[in-house]
Amino acid sequence: MYKSSILKSKIFTQLQIICVFLALTAFSVPAFSQENAAxxxxxxxxxxxxxxxxxxxxxxxxxxxxxxxxxxxxxxxxxxxxxxxxxxxxxGATAFPLPIILYTNKGLEIFSSAHFEHGHADYTGKYYTYRLVNDKINVVGAGNQLTPSTTVFKSTGVTDLSITRNVISMWMSILILLVIFLAVSSAYKKNVGKAPKGLQSFMEPIILFVRDDIARPNIGYKYQKFMPLLLTVFFFIWINNLIGLVPFFPGGSNLTGNIAVTLVLSVITLLLVNLNGNKHYWAHIFVPASVPKWIWPLWWVIELVGIISRPFALMIRLFANITAGHIIVLSLISLIFVFKSLYIAPVSVAFVVFMDVLELLVAALQAFIFTLLTALFIGTAIEEAHH
Amino acid sequence: MNPLVTPEIGLLVWTTVSFAVLFFLLAKFAWKPIMAAIDTRERSIEDSLLKAEAAKEEMSRLTSENEALLKQARAERDVILHEAKKVKDQIISDAKEAAHTEGARMIEMARIEINSQKAIAMADVKNQVASLSLEIAEKVLKLQLADQQKQDELVSQLLKEVKL
Structure with a gap:
């Protein structure tokens, strides 16, 4: 098995943690200033x-x-x-209203976002009156007091389960993926044992790339069990990265640059890795033979951080990369409006084209890295004892 | 908390559900048949390559075998030719010898025959000559001793020749 990767070393795990915190500070600076500006x-x-x-x-x-x-x-x-x-x-100002689904402590509320008139109007539903502030649902209480809907940090009784732009975009990507791969799959059934053709021949090298360069070298001979998930993750991230790069309808959403999406993906990796962990993997974490017993409690803490930090790094990496790309492109476009001059437009556009080309690379690269690291973590979890 | 790094619950839920559905559908209807087809094809290609390699080996083995056979056949042919030549020479020399012996024998026999014939002829001639001589002698005698006087003369001559 291919085991020389630096990513497997203990030092790298520590480095990863540091990197994650560095990454956090890096994007939190403009983020907080943004809040102040807002x-x-x-x-x-x-x-x-x-x-x-x-x-x-x-x-x-x-x-x-x-x-x-x-x-x-x-x-x-x-x-x-x-x-x-x-x-x-x-x-321009035209926009599709999307369905709002609210799970309140009194019951379910479903209505169109058109009622908010882009935040200009309140909507009184069956149970509460709602207002859209910064595109977030707030409950208008007595005395015009606003209560935001439930976040992951604080429950307020109204949970926003709306079909948002990102959800629509995700469904679109899912539809595209299904159309592509069901067609490819039927092509395989049609010309059995023959050379691939058309869309099939375009997709096959990519599928083989995932299998031969991501799954097999990192997971080992048991790779087949994990291929469906790795392929799904790879193509899901890639297609959504690409959709995010399309500047006009129906693209332009920032799905893979959304922390909720990358959180779900990394949680899948976390579960997959730890549910498949073998005896050797858990023994290494809980009863490390080469470590003196009195260090074990410290060792457990470090290993726990390691378990969490690896998917956490995946989450941040994808989120930060895609969001950063979008921010740069939008910033370059904004230059035109900041300078209020048409003469800056060619410069802006030139840079945006450059960034878009770069983002095309990043789109594939991030899908690759996410899948590669997932395969790597699975590989370490199912690796057999080698002594 | 910055809204960028606050996961929205709605999107969390929808992503989880949608991804699960996508994974289920793709795994069942796309990845399984695709991976199976690719595996089958790869295996068949590998098999074919192995078979081709084996056929090539078989071919080269057969070729070398053929060559060996050819070589052996050639050697055998040479041996056979050599032997045949030897046999031919033997036969020729045998025949020559036989012919020689036969010839000699026949010549010998002819000579013997000739000799015997010659002897017979000679004997015959001798007889003829003897009888002829006798006849001549008889005739001569008859002629000579036709008259009494001559007979007396001869007797007297003969008597004279006899010396006692």
């Missing part, structure tokens, strides 16, 4: 800017508007773009 520009938040074109339109329109000069806030626009939304923007 607060300072609170008067602007009641109008939901709906995209670059729309934002630009507003920026221009704002000059002569009764609100007075409203400065263009690139960070606001960018954040809005990479965050999830209850509307699916097509262009």
């Amino acid at each position: 607060e300072s520009a609170k008067h602007a938040t009641d109008t939901i800017t709906t995209g670059i074109a729309h934002a630009a339109g507003e920026a221009v329109a704002a000059e002569g508007a009764e609100h007075g000069e409203k400065p263009f806030e690139p960070s606001e626009v960018i954040l809005e773009h990479i965050a999830d939304s209850h509307y699916f923007h097509i262009g």
Whole structure:
């Protein structure tokens, strides 16, 4: 079995943890400043800017508007773009309203997001009155008091299970994947034992790449059991990365750059690795033979951190890479509106084209890395004792 | 908490459900048949290659065997030819010898025959000559002793020749 990878060494696990925290600090700096900016520009938040074109339109329109000069806030626009939304923007101010599904402590509420009129209006449902603030559902209580819907950190009785833009985008990607691979699968049934052709011959090298360069060298001879998941993860991440790069409808969502999605994917890896861990793997964690007994409690803590940090790193890596790409592209586009000059556009566009090409690479690369590391972790978990 | 790094519960739920469905559908209807087909094809290709390799080996083995056979056959042919030549020579020399002996024998026999014939002829001639001589002598005598006087003369001559 191929075992020389640096990724397997203990040092690398420690390094990974450090990297993760470094990565956290790296993106939390602009993120927190963004929050401050959002607060300072609170008067602007009641109008939901709906995209670059729309934002630009507003920026221009704002000059002569009764609100007075409203400065263009690139960070606001960018954040809005990479965050999830209850509307699916097509262009300009036009957007599809999406269904809102709320699981409240009194029952289920389902209605269209059109009722919010992009956050301008409240909607009174069966149980509560809701308001859209920063594209998040809030419950309007007595005395205009706002209660945000349940987050992973705090339960408030109203859970937002809406079909958001990212969910629609994900379903679209799933549909594309199903169409592609069911066609490929039927092609295999049609020409049994013959050379692949058409779409089949395009997909086969990629499937073989996942098998021969990701699964087999890292997992070993038991790779076959894990192929379906590795292939699904690989193509799911890749196609969603690509959809995210399409700047217009129905692309443009930031699914793989959403922490919830990468969280689910990394939890799958976490479960897969640890549920398949063999005796050797668990013995290495709980009763390491080469470690003195009095260090064991410390060892357990370190190993626990290791178990958690590896999928955690996967989650952050995918999220940060894709989000960073989107932020850079959007920032470059924003330059045009920041300088309020058309002459900056060629420069912006040139850089954006460069970034898009780079992101094409990153899209495939991140899918590859996520799958590769998942295979690697599985490999370490099912590795047989070798002494 | 920054909204970017706060996982939204709705998306968490939908992602989990959707991914599970996607995984189930792809695993059952795409990956299983695809991987099986690829494996089968790879195995058949590998088999074919192995078979081709074996056939090639068999071929080369047969060729070398053939060559060996040919070589052996050639050697055998040479041996046979050699032997045949020897036999031929033997036969020729035998025949020659036989012919020689036969010839000699026949010549000998002829000579004997000739000799015997010659002897017979000679004897015959001798007889003829003897009888002829006798006849001549008789005739001569008859002629000579036709008259009494001559007979007396002869007797007297003969008597004279006889010396006592």
